Amino acid sequence: MIEALEPRRLKKVERREQILLELRLKPHVRVSELASLFGVTTETVRRDMEEMSEAGLLNRAHGGASAAAPGIHRDMDERRLERVAERERLGRFAASLVSDGETVMIDAGTTTMEFARSLAFAERRVTAITNSLQVAMVLGQSQAAQVRLAPGKYMQQEAAVIGTETCDYLSGFNVDACFLGAAGLSEAGVTEAVEGFDAIKRTMLRQSAARRFLIDSSKFGRTYLFRIATCDEIGTLVTDALPEGPLGTAIRDTSTEILVASAGPVCVGTKRAPAPR
Amino acid sequence: MIEALEPRRLKKVERREQILLELRLKPHVRVSELASLFGVTTETVRRDMEEMSEAGLLNRAHGGASAAAPGIHRDMDERRLERVAERERLGRFAASLVSDGETVMIDAGTTTMEFARSLAFAERRVTAITNSLQVAMVLGQSQAAQVRLAPGKYMQQEAAVIGTETCDYLSGFNVDACFLGAAGLSEAGVTEAVEGFDAIKRTMLRQSAARRFLIDSSKFGRTYLFRIATCDEIGTLVTDALPEGPLGTAIRDTSTEILVASAGPVCVGTKRAPAPR
DNA sequence: ATCGAAAATTGGGATATGCAACATACTTCA
């Protein structure tokens, strides 16, 4: 009679299976909810979640857990938490460089992601080509935007596709501008750390009339293995602070246009009061 | 000096937009997290969430909120809530049809999504080609899987790419099997409601040695505009119940293999105790 | 059947969150 009512005591692995199942139904479950569902203590559920969270199967939250965002990865999420304000400003500012009707190529990365969000938010009528699944999804939410995704080998690390197929595909389009991120910017030029992305970025550069690099000042002075462009190949540098030192002189030596998205120029993100009327 | 540090005080509507944007990137946000991000009190964020929750824009949770649809879309999310158990069983069963080393094509859809999850969970060593961003992301989490994504026009409705580019790309591969979902299955064959997806599915069929349709019994007897395959072109039908009535006779008349993923055959998801040793 | 390890429960103190009432700042409009 007891066990007739109680569904049965689930084992550890079964319980975890169930937790994952629940998370597919709703994006968020509560510890207490699951505890009563399984007929175990909240402590037990908590420990389950603890381990599953470490295994990356879900994201813990106070009072519960949420599904591990498909395509969102720990490192990417952590990076997102850094320098948010800068990237936010940078992205908005870069988005203001795009007019209705333009065609653009957008790279994968946290900064270009911000850019895509701003574009979507502004409901800018653009045609975008990207190799980043996240950029596609975010920008695709805007009714005004047309998004084309490049083919290729899926890289979970950045939630993007890479490879020769990707480059070949991109080579088939000629766009008004490309918006690229990068891991480093120094006298040596724009450099990238991840193999495979360098080729993509170079291809995008080649196919674009205007070349825009979105690089925040924390990347200044850093040089990585793969060179994307030399200093004089940078069309427009969108950043959050003027480059100084050797990089500054090197870059001012070229015809590179430097746009600083400080608190000033782009008023969307600043609290500058409108002239006291 | 004050405003030099503070990015700026966002207005109410802007803040809420931001919350929604955040929720697109991760399925769950914390009240405290947003409060510090926006530079407002937790109470303010709480109040925002309160109203947004009532408006159905998000789901509240203790300590935060989760997306009403995490990167997914309302209609898709609603569908996700129906017949989950069936789809789960179906997906698992279908995954058991795949062996290490095989190459497969996977369609976009809620059922094939389950299938992809099971494949990823099983760490099956496969090479998959898909037009669904979600399938790519989910399957890409498995270290064992190689995922290739097809190019094309991004369709937000299903988070997938479609178009002639997509079909052309798919035509370049020959795989061991394809796993397709569908909106309807009747005497008229397998049919689909969304324009554009029919071409994709037919292309995948053409390029595959084995043809597998994942269709749960709720689709039986339904006919939609676009035909994917006639009854005798279905290689394998993976479903959760034997087709009856006219559909049943029509399909048994062919060489179609029918696999029913009832509670029996696939024990992973059931709590059937292993034979009392 | 017994033993040992793993899993689960229990209890309690610390912390986080929620809620409601009130105070303050900002905006709008006359």
Added chain:
DNA sequence: TGAAGTATGTTGCATATCCCAATTTTCGAT
């Protein structure tokens, strides 16, 4: 300019959750 209305901040307290450690139960193996 001033008053009304809205948005936000603050405070205090109830509640929920977390974390830790000790204890008990369960399960598998010999």
